[in-house]
Amino acid sequence: MTGALIYACVGAALFVCGVAGLILLPHLLRKILAFNIMGSGVFLMLVGLGQHDNIPDPIPQAMVLTGIVVAVAATALALAFVRRLLYLTSKAQFVANSKSLDQTEEKLITRERNKEGDASK
Amino acid sequence: MSMKSLLNAVVIFFSATLGLTLIWAILELPVSNHIHLSEQVLIQLDASGVRHPTTAVLLNFRGFDTLLEVMVLLLALLGVLDQTKKRKPKNLSISIRLNQPYLQALLWSARVLVPMMVLVAGYLLGVGGYQPGGAFQAAAVLAAAGVLLNLSGLLPTWREPSWSLRLGFIFGLLLFLLITAMTLFLSPGLLLQYPITLAGIFILIIEAGLTLSLGLILAGFFLLLSDEVNNKKADE
Numbered sequence: 180m181t182g183a184l185i186y187a188c189v190g191a192a193l194f195v196c197g198v199a200g201l202i203l204l205p206h207l208l209r210k211i212l213a214f215n216i217m218g219s220g221v222f223l224m225l226v227g228l229g230q231h232d233n234i235p236d237p238i239p240q241a242m243v244l245t246g247i248v249v250a251v252a253a254t255a256l257a258l259a260f261v262r263r264l265l266y267l268t269s270k271a272q273f274v275a276n277s278k279s280l281d282q283t284e285e286k287l288i289t290r291e292r293n294k295e296g297d298a299s300k
Numbered sequence: 301m302s303m304k305s306l307l308n309a310v311v312i313f314f315s316a317t318l319g320l321t322l323i324w325a326i327l328e329l330p331v332s333n334h335i336h337l338s339e340q341v342l343i344q345l346d347a348s349g350v351r352h353p354t355t356a357v358l359l360n361f362r363g364f365d366t367l368l369e370v371m372v373l374l375l376a377l378l379g380v381l382d383q384t385k386k387r388k389p390k391n392l393s394i395s396i397r398l399n400q401p402y403l404q405a406l407l408w409s410a411r412v413l414v415p416m417m418v419l420v421a422g423y424l425l426g427v428g429g430y431q432p433g434g435a436f437q438a439a440a441v442l443a444a445a446g447v448l449l450n451l452s453g454l455l456p457t458w459r460e461p462s463w464s465l466r467l468g469f470i471f472g473l474l475l476f477l478l479i480t481a482m483t484l485f486l487s488p489g490l491l492l493q494y495p496i497t498l499a500g501i502f503i504l505i506i507e508a509g510l511t512l513s514l515g516l517i518l519a520g521f522f523l524l525l526s527d528e529v530n531n532k533k534a535d536e
Contacts, residue, residue: 184327236338237341237356238357248369251521252521253376
């Protein structure tokens with residue numbers, strides 16, 4: 180077994196850990212972490228398999244570099260959404276009833292507007 | 301409860317099966333003899349204007365991908381920016397209450413480290429042409445410096461990003477688009493086909509612009525939202 184295959188196999192193992200975590204863990208922060216572990220596994224597979232006799236192939240390297248940056252951006256966006264959800268529901272979990280979420284948001288918006296109105300008076 | 305543990309067992313079983321299948325597939329993967337993309341890259345490397353193959357792929361051969369990637373980052377930033385309006389801000393660094401000696405150590409190390417990180421970013425940008433490095437690595441170091449400054453309380457959270465900051469976010473993309481437009485005039489009909497004599501300087505200009513903008517964008521992902529979220533209790 181060459182070094183390249185070890186990287187690829189570890190990548191596959193990480194990917195599977197991420198999949199299991201994504202399904203099993205209810206907390207959204209953990210889901211985001213699991214998703215990132217999945218991504219890291221895929222990157223490791225791409226970089227591991229994309230080399231011949233320990234000479235790296237520049238194309239998978241460039242792909243993974245692009246992928247890492249996009250993954251960071253997607254994670255940041257996901258975290259921003261989780262924070263919004265936490266603000267609305269005080270829970271970082273998926274909401275079964277999205278209608279109640281809309282109502283909470285409306286309530287908060289009207290409350291903020293009322294406050295602004297009071298302040299301007 | 302037993303239903304849940306049964307579900308967990310099923311998920312773990314399927315994940316393990318998937319993992320073993322994947323590993324088996326990797327081990328059985330035939331060594332391909334048809335595709336020699338890396339050799340193509342090495343053959344064309346002299347025409348790319350840089351000496352490092354990964355940089356050549358990122359900014360010359362697949363420059364279009366990198367252009368779109370920057371747009372994806374800006375889209376994500378727009379999503380994060382949208383969230384900043386909806387909260388009452390409170391600086392995270394104030395809420396970290398450190399004892400005075402620890403705080404001094406943190407401030408001191410931040411003040412020493414940040415100029416060094418800027419230097420490292422410049423170095424990474426410069427060496428990208430001929431060894432591992434380049435805009436993305438340099439931008440990551442710059443963004444880390446921003447996060448460090450914010451956490452140590454020296455740089456406030458970007459509550460309402462000013463126009464100059466917003467311009468900084470898109471500066472790299474604008475520069476990239478400008479050069480893309482120039483390539484259309486220099487070699488008509490071919491998008492992002494740099495003339496061989498100018499390729500090196502074009503790539504360096506794009507990378508310098510991207511380092512600044514990507515550093516701001518990546519730092520922005522943290523600094524736009526780095527204040528406390530749970531204002532509800534404070535309100536009531």
